[in-house]
Amino acid sequence: MTVELEWMNVDNLPLPSDVIEILKNRGIIKLNPPQTEAVKKGLLEGKRLLLTSPTGSGKTLIAELGIISFLFKHGGKALYVTPLRALTNEKYLTFKDWEKLGFKVAMTSGDYDTDDAWLKNYDIIVTTYEKLDSLWRHRPSWLNEAQYFVLDELHYINDPERGPVVESVAIRAKRRNLLALSATISNYTVIAKWLNAEPVATNWRPVPLIEGVMYPDKKGYTILFKDNTLKKVYGDDPVIAYTLDSLSRNGQVLVFRNSRKTAELTARKIASYMNFIPLDEKALSDIVNEIDQIEEGGSEEKESLKELISKGVAYHHAGLSKQLRDIIEEGFRQRKIKVIVATPTLAAGVNLPARTVIVGDIYRFNRRIAGFQEEISVMEYKQMSGRAGRPGFDEMGEAIIVVRDKKNIDKIFKKYILSSTEPLESKLGNERAFYTFLLGILSAEGNLSEKELANFAYESLLPKSLVDIYFDRAIQWLSEHSFIREEEGKLILTDFGKRVADLYINPFTADIIRKGLENHRSSCDIAYLHLLAFTPDGPLVSVSKNEEEELMGLIDDLDCDLLIEEPYEEDEYSLYLNALKIALIMKDWIEEVDEDTILGKYNIGSGDLRNFVETMDWLTYSAYQLSRELKLEEHADKLRILNARVKDGIREELLELVQISGIGRKRARLLYNNGIRGLGDIVMNVDKVKSLLGPKLGEKIAQEAARLLNRFY
């Protein structure tokens, strides 16, 4: 790989002076080596590039320059696509800068927006891969104006579940103009060729990185660094020993662990040593107070974090509420929190550098194969170690891999530190991904002949021989299950197929829903929830042995028969129980069971509950739409209400009250139990509402209730 060290002066860029002004306002006088290289390869002339470089090496600015120069030259729209909503938000805020030049910036993702007309007035649109894929299926007219695509974090192609979406977006984007950005990958020339783009590959990092492997050695631990130097640290636990070492040198530490439980445990252990570390106690108690203020999050997780944070330590995983995670990240960024122990949540995603990164576990439990521990990928390690070194604070970043078994030292050192990352490969080679891919293409492109459709598939990264295998099977399956039909030599989506594509659910999900609904005239909440949770799009939750037994005993006592027959096969059966657990969680949720109670009863975090609600909201809505499409009116009526209840976690009687923004399940219940049962009651009892919810909120709510009422008359 080439290593260039040229820094181009911003003044020398062939760009309008106001663009250069904006860069200088940000404090950018010179472009760093990767940025310089990209410019030299024709970035500003709209040349198609694939840029691979480490995290934090300034790829965003490259994208900005590419977008701005393209828009100046050709007009139209530019789309910036990321794999994460948090990233979408982050880039949106960065790109806002360009509104000074008259470019309008918008973002859109599943939790935020649809394809509505307002996007047509914007020049730069930041979105996720899934959202763009979905937009394409809906074919809004403004999308034709989008001619420049920035594909961020393209290495997500390797993700077994989400990679196929990235790939299919890339296939369509490469028919226009694109700029692809990726972490360092080994086969970048192959990928560049696939994208019909010029590769720009660098290893340059803003803060140099020193990597090492830490292993048990007499009376302590030894670290072997990449430059062959050795360092010795003492203590019982390697992770804690090195964390304290880095803290004593005034560094911040990011520790990665492979399970939530060990992340929490490690954080607690570290906290018990923090008396020796100077802390800004005032600032930390401010954070603790902030946690008391937030609404989201179970009380247990809040309490345990408050205790740790007061000692400058936190843990971080997806079981925590979003608000809690945001507070922790910000506290770390402000350098008040000194140590975060995290699961892989923090490996990808928003920028959160630390001087020291400790990779506590190289093995991870594999859900698919029981009892199997697999080594994490090199890519994953690079994502984690890439967080090491904070520009402006650290001269050097350090990434330490903990090896517990001495005989693995060489192997681990070689694999993670000396070798390059895995090549990017297509993950379209399975039925679920491939069928979904074809359905999406047909939905986005309209009717195509079999040959035209196949040509899209041949443009994927999947080897032709595999395309041929899956293609015929896909066409047959999609026809037999009436997603598509053939007319005058063209493949056409049926109404049902189009609906499924628009709802963005997997065709297998749709098929399961249809069969479940068509076999019964009407059913009960639990059965609907179970059916939906059982589909491939349904959420996964861990079910312990004890819970399994309980669930099995419960099946016969349910209000009504489930819509799925009990499977015989073991794997299927555990999915069946998984779905039942989800159904019970959601049932409690819509019966207004207190959140803390739900979290405790099912042993989940508030972040998990939020996830389940989000997914089941989407699926109940989709099932409602499908039942209408299939003219199953009784199901449709029930699913419509179920969907509304899942969205807010309420009984049916509160549906009217939760229309008001700022009123959720708790406030609605409070009002209802005090005789305020609808919008009219609010308007007529404003004083009572104010006394229940406080004057300020009460007033706001009364106004909105009045506004909503007016809309009806």
Place this chain on the structure above:
DNA sequence: ACAGAATTTCTCTAGACAGCATGTC
């Protein structure tokens, strides 16, 4: 024979995208 200690066996395990409604973007 039995309480309590030592040892073996069992159990558990990461993350996060998508629809739609609308007056924000």
Place this chain on the structure above:
DNA sequence: CTAGAGAAATTCTGT
């Protein structure tokens, strides 16, 4: 196949 922590079950030990 390539794990490690904690709880539960089982076996061992000393009196």
